Amino acid sequence: MKLGGYTVKLLSPFPPLAHRLELEVMGTVVTGDYVVRRSYGGDVLFRVEAVLGGTAILKGADYRLLADAPVEDLTKVSNPEELSVTQSLRSKVKASNQRMSAELMDHSFLNELEYRPEETHSYFDLPGKVLHLDGDANYMRKSMQLYNQMKVPAQGLHVSETQMADLLYHLLPQVKPDIVVITGHDGLLKTRERSELYSISSYKNSQNFVNAVHIAREYDKNRDNLVVVAGACQSYYEALLQAGANFASSPGRILIHALDPVYVATKASYTSIRECVNLPDIIHGTISGIDGVGGIETMGRYRVGLPKPIEVKKVNPNPYYA
Template sequence: MNLGDLVVRKSYGGDVTFRVENIVQNAAVIKGTDFRLLADSPLEDLIQVPPTRITERGQQAQIKATESLSKLRRDRQEQSQRSGETAAGAAAWPQSPKETAYFEVPGKVLHLDGDQLYLRKSLNLYEQLRIPAEGHHVHESKMAETLYRLLPRVRPDIVVITGHDGVLKQSHTYDLYSLNSYKNSQNFVAAIQAAREYERNFDALTIVAGACQSHFEALLGTGANFASSPGRILIHALDPVYIAAKAAFTSVRETVNLGDVLNHTISGSKGMGGIETRGSFRIGMPRLQNLSTLKVTPSVMQQ
């Protein structure tokens, strides 16, 4: 077995496909290809699978991901249509369509991810949806101090704080109320606290936080608008991105439709939850000019 091989775990019925990240003696560190899960496993428990093999659970996740992303694109088109109607209605007197043209200002995203591969996938989706986004690969333990540095410079509307998490295997019975029972929930809590020190208004800064099996109640209680995982389940790699995109394209005059956004995440309402939150999408008028073609008569003498 080599680094990069695709494997499944025999003890879990081969339900999730992983990629081998590291091998130390008789154990391997493995990372989910679709789910935000980082685990370790004895080599004897792993079965190598070909790239063409997809588990039933992985297939369901891919189908749901395709449906969710298609809905995001439809919502994006509908938002553009509503923007045009709003701009036309905002005109003080009858004007031609060209004169009533507008420009769109989606919410800006700052995305911190503990996984470099998932970060690349997330940034690719933001780009496809034309959402302004800046992403940084940051270890979960460093996210709080990174936010102290980045927030004043980036000044985002939406912050995504994600990576890897999970309920720890312990010799005694785990306590789901305790942050000590989770791999990284305490780090996500610290990052949320840093973000809320920067901006306390829940509608001025939308925070999406958490990963697989995260302490949902602690993340929400600390100040996240949306978090994982109410049902302590595995979440899809793009679930936080889906919610960030919905917030970025929901008008500042409206709140994000909770039922709609949570039911259309790939993991569903057991994977993600949240509170009523205002969107961060705005329109402006008139349409921004192409300055390279704009004819201007200079009016100031150089001194």
């Protein structure tokens, strides 16, 4: 039946209550709203990207998950920060950021001890440069904020997952990055059986990520020259590694946090070119852990130089030139 422009379904033998519930769920959910799925126990906070008929297209607010759900299954969240799942996740993110900052401070101190000459000149550092392609504009902003906080030189672009391979083809020769991050949203299709986990057609965006990784490897086949971090929630981990990624998600087909690819890239950026990135350290430093992110032995992209550039205040004239 129609009521105030909304389609109302009778959900119980008590019509007045049913009307109110249906209007609360269906009539107020619009693009940009934060919602949870009742059928999943409200385990993940989503942002509504679009409403098509009776189906809402959802993107995880903290996880790189792309999903859809019947509108009647959604409950609007007016204050996302008060959700227990959000608060718990924020605590993990804060702890991870603090750990990463402490590691970088220790790293800088050790380098200063190793490279400090007897004279007054000091060393300067050159962390690896990151090119970050992201299918989500909001995550892109958060990622760039974290790169800036960690003093990682990074260039980020928001681009649809379907266009990443083409854009990367043009950007790589221009940017010449040390590290490429290819991420956005992904997920297993709900209709797929467990036996179909190893079919790339079972994933929403893994094929797009694989295509982009192939482009990166056509540009530079050496996995130590160009470090590739690829994938999102539930991505086809094995296919991404086979395509040429150094680090990928998701070994356990779980949800990964929006900033996990940034942590991996930062670790590679600040690991010396003389050392392998510590795999257990880099994986356990992520929020999702070993079921969320994995990879292969990879040399770091950090370099040290001497002396540190200083302001030149006076130059003696060259007597051989007029």
